[in-house]
Amino acid sequence: MxxxxxxxxxxxxxxxxxxxxxxxxxxxxxxxxxxxxxxxxxxxxxxxxxxxxxxxxxxxxxxxxxxxxxxxTWTVSYKELTFKVSPTGFKHTGLFPEQAVNWDWMQAKIRKAKANGRPVRILNLFAYTGGATMACASAGADEVVHVDASKGMVQWAKENMALSHLENRTIRFIVDDVLKFVAREKRRGHTYQGILMDPPSYGRGPNGEIWKLEDQINELVNACLDILDDDALFLLVNSYTTGFSSIVLENILRTTVLRRHPSGYVFAGEVGLPITQDNMILPCGIYGAWSDEDDEV
The missing domain is CATH 2.60.40.1180 (Golgi alpha-mannosidase II)
Incomplete structure (x- = not known):
């Protein structure tokens, strides 16, 4: 897909x-x-x-x-959201525009749940500059928890919150190692109706913790299962790791989330951007998602 x-x-x-x-x-x-x-x-x-x-x-x-x-720096807008962009020293601009299609999907699910009177708490792991955080908050989530190991990226996310005029929404910004944070949330008894993550191929936590996708993605998804609410809406995994197939994400979600929440659905595939010149698609990574409904975009 x-x-x-x-x-x-x-x-x-x-x-x-x-x-x-x-x-x-x-x-x-x-x-x-x-x-x-x-x-x-x-x-x-x-x-x-x-x-x-x-x-x-x-x-x-x-x-x-x-x-x-x-x-x-300058700003770009996507629908009701506004983001700061800047040509950083590591090629990126602070925003992955292909993720807008996932923002739309999550927003639709959150708005439908809120219209039906359901509580919606969202956890965004490896949350970067907060594109998904702002999308979920704007859609009416009761709380969005934004976790990233980089203080600089969390500060950038706070700027995006202000640019999108979301200061009155409940957004918690956490600088932490994601596995440690998820473990603490389990001990606290906190659960979330939506969890999304954009794990890097390799990274370090704020105290030097080492993250390797192929070694720890199963551990992280399983840990998140313990804080995914019984009345959950979605769990979404994005990946930009070269050579990592979307079928891998599908298999991980089928053997973890779907077994715990068998009434849901699993989707996986590629995320892309339209190329104006030749009406082609630029592949930009992969996704795997568990959803409470058969609502693939």
Whole structure:
């Protein structure tokens, strides 16, 4: 299955190919590496009008080459949400626009649950700058708990909360190792109707804890089962790990969540962005989801 984020106005993947993508963020054109874009790019005029180009280094990492004046930060909006974006030193801009399709899915589930008088508490793990956090809060979740090991990313998420005018919603920001936090929530007896996670391939917690996706994803999903409410709406896993199949996520969810919540449904597939130039899809990662309803987008 494919989930395509095709509702953007402030973002556009204009073209892609030869290992790069050409993107419009509001009125700024960026050229960034993309290992999935192995086909030949076109002669789209935007390639020659870019504001900035990220070059990878043979020694690892990379740097931006600025062709035109680019503000240090600016904002883009998605429907009722507004986010800060910035060309960071590690290629990213602080937002993964393909995830908007998952935001829409979660928002629809939250709004339906609230209309039916159900409580909705959401846990966002590896929450980064909080795109999903703001989407869930905006949809009316009673509480959203945002957990990330990086103080800088949590601060960025707080800025996005202010930009989206969500200061009056109940959002808790936690800087912590996700496994340790989930274990504490179990001891406290806290449960959530929705849990989402975007685990990295490799990472470190705030106290040097090591995370490796292939070694710990099963442990994390099983730990989350202990705090997934009996009246749960969803559990969503995203992954950008190269070579990690969506079928792996499907199998993990079938052997964990579906066994504990057999009346639900499991979906898995790719997340992508439409490429304007040739009406193609740029693959941007994979997802696996357990849902209380057969509501795949």
């Amino acid at each position: 494919k989930r395509i984020a095709n509702q953007w106005k402030d973002y556009e993947c204009c073209d892609a190919g030869d290992g790069e993508k050409l993107e419009r963020w509001q009125n700024i054109l960026l050229r960034r590496p993309d290992p999935q874009a192995v086909w030949k790019k076109t002669d789209h005029a935007g390639w020659d009008r870019i504001h900035a180009h990220y070059h990878r280094s043979s020694r690892g990492g990379g740097s931006w080459e600025f062709k035109q004046t680019v503000p240090e």
